[in-house]
Every structure is written in C-alpha cells, then in structure tokens.
Amino acid sequence: MAFVGVVDLTAGPGVGLLPLVSLGPAFAGLVGGWRRTALVGLIASVLCVGLGVYNGLFEGRRGLIALLTVAGVTAAGVVAAVMRQRRERELANVRSIAEVAQRVLLRPVPRGAGPLRIAVSYTSAVAEAQIGGDLYEVVTSPAGVRIIVGDVQGKGLEAVESAAVVLGAFREAAHDEPDLTAVGERLERALNRHLSGERFVTAVLAEIGDGPKATLLNFGHPAPLVVRPSGAVGYAEPPERAMPLGLAVLGSAAPLPYEVPFAPGDQLLLYTDGVTEARDAVDRFYPLDERAGLLKDPDPEAALRAVREDLVEHAEGPLHDDAAMLLVRYRMAHSDEER
Structure with missing residues (x-):
C-alpha cells in the first residue's frame, strides 16, 4: 500500500495503480484476524480517498471504482478471515481431543524395575489434527521386564484406536505368555480381528530378565540402538527382516526372537521412525547413532x-511425524546412581 502511494504521488494518476491498494486488505485476510483485516481495509480506503482527491479522480468514475474495489476486497477478506479462524478453532479442538485420547492410552511407564532405569519421551507432530499412532508400554512379568514400542500406519483417531488394540493385547499377553513369540502371536490375532484392508503396525518387543542379555522380537520396526559404557554404539538388527503386525494374511514367516548382550552400564534405546526420519533443511535424516x-x-x-x-533443532522446527523414544538403562552395580 505504501509502495502504491509513493508511485502514485511521484508518477501521477496516469500510471493507474490506485486499485492495487486493495492488495493490503487482501493479504491481511490471508494471515490476520478479521479485526486486523478491517483495520487495514479502513487504512486502504483512507489512502484511496486521499490519493483520489489529490489526483482529481473523483471528478470521473476512476476514483469511485478504486474505492469500491477496496471496499469489496476488504469485505471479502473479513469474511475469509472469520471462516479461517473458525476452522482453526475446530482443528485445535479435534487435535486436543485426539491427543487426550492418545495420552490416556500411553500411561506413565515405571521409572525403575530392579536394576533397570526407564525413561520415555514423546513428541507430537504439529500437523493440524493428524496425530500419529506411536505407542509404548513397559510391563513387569514373571519372565522379566517386557517392553513394546510401535507405530501404527496412518494418523488420526483411527490410528489411536489401533494403538489401543495393540496396547490392550500386550498388557494382557505380557503377563500371561511364557515367551515373546507367544506375546507376538497374541498381538497378531488381536490386530487381525480389528484391522481391515492393508493397515499394519510396526513394533519391536523386548524382554529383559535376570541374565546379561535382552531378547528382542522385531515386526518390521527400526532396530533399537545399543550404547555400551565404552562408548561403542550399534543397532540391534534382527537376523532377518519380518513383516509388520497385521500382515500375517500375506503368508509371511513370523519373526524370530534374537538376543543382544545387555549388562550393567549398557543402554537400549527403542524409538519410532519419526526420530530417524526427521530431516533438516538439506533433506538429511537425523543421525541417531552419531x-x-x-x-x-x-x-x-x-x-x-x-x-x-x-x-x-535438526529439523529446524516442529516435527512432521510423531516421535517416541524409550530408554532402558542397566544400572552399574554399586554406582552412585544406584545409591
């Protein structure tokens, strides 16, 4: 608007830029509220009248047409701003309800279990009302501490519903079943009764008992990160890749449990792909191992x-996908931390 005013004053009315003053309320309606849009429209109208009188445009129809253009664009901008703000409030309400539903499912995990210390981090993506289906749970069973971290395909309330099925089945099976393979079979049966089409859930199950090892069962999920006291870092990759939960109908073989050393001082980080697939400005993935x-x-x-x-900080802003991390730390014997 200032640019149009300066050009009009210096170049004269022959340039014909006066109707472009209406761009002010037009852009205000896109990014601001209706009050701000109306204020900008009022300023544009005053500017239009001032320039029109200065240039003598109201002696003909040019000044009136320019003023009507500003008034019409301002009215349209106010209506658009009101509708946009109403939609934003609705989206905020839907997202709030969905997040509450998800938080009810993701109960606080125990901070400690025997020699283990456990911590969880969950970062929700900022993408309208489309929350994800990341899930985690820790259960103390007769066989040891059993853990699940998973990610439901898709987003929104439907993903939260699928996550509820997985978590409900895991909480029961973790107490009842003798090994992780049987737990995985229970999850598969529960999902087959719930899911339809080609929806699926990637998940990794872990069992940590009395021995210096952790048993893992991976259903197409990113491999956990293992950090040793010496500083050595590596991924606990499964011997063979397996299909996610919910795709047993395709006839694929079930995953096999495998063991990784897990002794005092070791750390096991389970996470969802929202962590490792976060990209920076040059499209580089987050280097978790580094x-x-x-x-x-x-x-x-x-x-x-x-x-x-x-x-x-790597993503340089809000994440585009939910990111869950669950850290299991085996406390050093007689350490200050344990005391």
Whole structure:
C-alpha cells in the first residue's frame, strides 16, 4: 500500500495503480484476524480517498471504482478471515481431543524395575489434527521386564484406536505368555480381528530378565540402538527382516526372537521412525547413532530430553511425524546412581 502511494504521488494518476491498494486488505485476510483485516481495509480506503482527491479522480468514475474495489476486497477478506479462524478453532479442538485420547492410552511407564532405569519421551507432530499412532508400554512379568514400542500406519483417531488394540493385547499377553513369540502371536490375532484392508503396525518387543542379555522380537520396526559404557554404539538388527503386525494374511514367516548382550552400564534405546526420519533443511535424516553421546547424562530423563531438543533443532522446527523414544538403562552395580 505504501509502495502504491509513493508511485502514485511521484508518477501521477496516469500510471493507474490506485486499485492495487486493495492488495493490503487482501493479504491481511490471508494471515490476520478479521479485526486486523478491517483495520487495514479502513487504512486502504483512507489512502484511496486521499490519493483520489489529490489526483482529481473523483471528478470521473476512476476514483469511485478504486474505492469500491477496496471496499469489496476488504469485505471479502473479513469474511475469509472469520471462516479461517473458525476452522482453526475446530482443528485445535479435534487435535486436543485426539491427543487426550492418545495420552490416556500411553500411561506413565515405571521409572525403575530392579536394576533397570526407564525413561520415555514423546513428541507430537504439529500437523493440524493428524496425530500419529506411536505407542509404548513397559510391563513387569514373571519372565522379566517386557517392553513394546510401535507405530501404527496412518494418523488420526483411527490410528489411536489401533494403538489401543495393540496396547490392550500386550498388557494382557505380557503377563500371561511364557515367551515373546507367544506375546507376538497374541498381538497378531488381536490386530487381525480389528484391522481391515492393508493397515499394519510396526513394533519391536523386548524382554529383559535376570541374565546379561535382552531378547528382542522385531515386526518390521527400526532396530533399537545399543550404547555400551565404552562408548561403542550399534543397532540391534534382527537376523532377518519380518513383516509388520497385521500382515500375517500375506503368508509371511513370523519373526524370530534374537538376543543382544545387555549388562550393567549398557543402554537400549527403542524409538519410532519419526526420530530417524526427521530431516533438516538439506533433506538429511537425523543421525541417531552419531548423537548417542547425548545419552551420557546420569539422569535418563535428562538424557532423552537432550536427544529430543537436538532432534527438533535438526529439523529446524516442529516435527512432521510423531516421535517416541524409550530408554532402558542397566544400572552399574554399586554406582552412585544406584545409591
């Protein structure tokens, strides 16, 4: 609007830019509220009248047409701003309800279980009302501590509903079944009764008992990260890739359990693909293994918080997918931390 005014004053009325003053309320309606749009429209009208009188445009029809253009665009901008704000409020309400439903499912995990210390981090994506279906749970069973971290295909309330099925089945099976393979079979049966079409759930199950090892069962999920006290870092890859939960109808073989050493001082980080698939400005994925040094903090919750902050900094803004992380730390014997 200022540019149009300067050009009109310096070049004269012959340039014919006066109707472009209406761009002010037009853009205000796209990004601001209706009050701001109306205020900008009022300023545009005053500017239009002032320039029209200065240039003598109201002696003909040019000044009146320019003023009517500003008034019409302002009215349309106010209506558009009101409708946009109403839609934003509705989306905020839907997202709030969905997040509450998801938080009810994701109960707080125990901070400790025997020699294990456990911490969880969950970062919700900012994408209108489309929350994801990331899930996690920790259950203390007769066989040891059993853990699940998973990711439901899709987003929204439908994904939360699928996550509820998985978590409900896991909480029962983790107590009742003798091994992880049987737990996985229970989850598969529960999902087959619930899911339709080609929807699926990737998940990794872990069991940590009395021995210096962890047993894992991976259903097409990103491999957990293992961090040793020496600083060595590696992914606990399964011997063979398996299909996600819910796709047993395709006739694929079930995953086989495998063991990884897990002794005092070791850390096991389970996560969803929202962590490793977060991209920076040049489209690079988040290098989780290179950031393992952030897990050195004696407090596991502070360690996960450092990783989460680094993840958001890597993405240079809000994440486009939900990101869940669950850290299991085997406490050193007779350490200050244990005391």
